[in-house]
Amino acid sequence: MTTRPARVLGLMSGTSADGIDAALLELPGWPALGAGGAAAWRGRPPLTGPVPRGRVLAHTFTPYPPDLRAAVLRAARNEGTPAELTQLHWALGEALAQAAAPLAPDADLIASHGQTVQHHPRPDPARGWARPATLQLGEAAVIAARTGRPVVADFRPADLAAGGVGAPLVPLADWALFAQSGVRRALHNLGGISNLTYLPGVDPAGVLAFDTGPANCLLDEVAGRAGLTHDEGGALARAGTAHGPTLAAWLAHPELDMPPPKATGREVWTLARLPQAADLGQPDLSLPDLAATAAAFTARTVAQAYRRWVLPRGLDEVVALGGGARNPVLMAALRAELPVPLRTAAELGWTEHGFTDATREAAAFAFLGYARAQGWPGTLPHTTGAAHAVAAGKWIPASPTGASP
Secondary structure, three states, X not given: OOOOOEEEEEEEEOOOOOEEEEEEEEEOOOOOOOOOHHHHHHOOOOOOOOOOOOEEEEEEEEEOOHHHHHHHHHHHOOOOOHHHHHHHHHHHHHHHHHHHOOOHHHXXXXXXEEEEEEEEOOOEHHHOEOOOEEEEEOOHHHHHHHHOOOEEEOOOHHHHHOOOOOOOOOHHHHHHHHOOOOOEEEEEEEOOEEEEEXXXXXXXXXXXXXXXXXXXXXXXXXXXXXXXXXXXHHHHHHOOOOOHHHHHHHHOOHHHHOOOOOOOOOOOOXXXXXXXXXXXXXXXXXXXXXXXXXXXXXXXXXXXXXXXXXXXXXXXXXXXXXXXXXXXXHHHHHHHHOOOOEEEOOOOOHHHHOOOOOOHHHHHHHXXXXXXXXXXXXXXXXXXXXXXXXXXXXXXXXOOOOOOO
């Protein structure tokens, strides 16, 4: 058994479907893997002192090749055949294994979120959803075979089976790594989908987490119409003006009024499912105006969610993370809408420990993989609506390396 702190490699590809973040998380001060972990959890690890309680030793980003990204987006739009979905599942397994390869030799364990292509947290007969269901692609056995490391993957189904909405999954990791006594903080992820974790100090019972709606997915879709993968630096939105009637129509979406716990996905937040200017008797919007409207919509829905469900509990600051934190137009809109300061990881000094807007989610899933290996519950059931906490993730033992595709 190793005497150094546990090291877990987290792999994350979010709803933006742009590629794979790999973050090697070291956990000094936490129990070594397999060394009395369950007893430590029953007594709860000490949540005192500065945050974060861990450090990211290394990070890589592996972009998806254009054909692989296109296949992921087709699956998210419910297009393609079962055979194509099967091929994509295994192709993503190979892509995840390749992304893990540079850092895997230094890891004790790999935790893979996989690629979400469908998430149906509640039955919706109008959409053909007879039951709650979720689908993350990226065969974990391939990762284990290529790297020679055990893998924990497929984190959402256990919570869904226990009656939860299967998201957000990172609140337990956020609480373990970032909760701070006397500080009422929200971590806000601006990925394809926007979600928050509210940490009112160190009591896990007070943690609140939910999806607020879209973050970058609508912006990415507009950028795609301009032949871009995303709105780099917010240039497209900066060149436009938000269209009031369209914005008002989008803000009437019924999902925005649903109270937590709640989760959503890009299968809901797509331009094809939202009213367009032409539907409102208005001229079609230019791409810059459409991008500006999407950015304003994200900022407005985020602020609306805080005012309705977080501010009454007390809030000192919001920390922006995820790809949207690198979009100055979106960040400016959020600062104008939010009633509390909007911070960045750099402003809080977290980047000195390797936690950035690019590493937080991969590191969070690394922690969830660590929790699964220790036999700890990996969820806070009151944040997902589940009947009880679950051991999130499926365990794939290590395999000999060198197997050929």
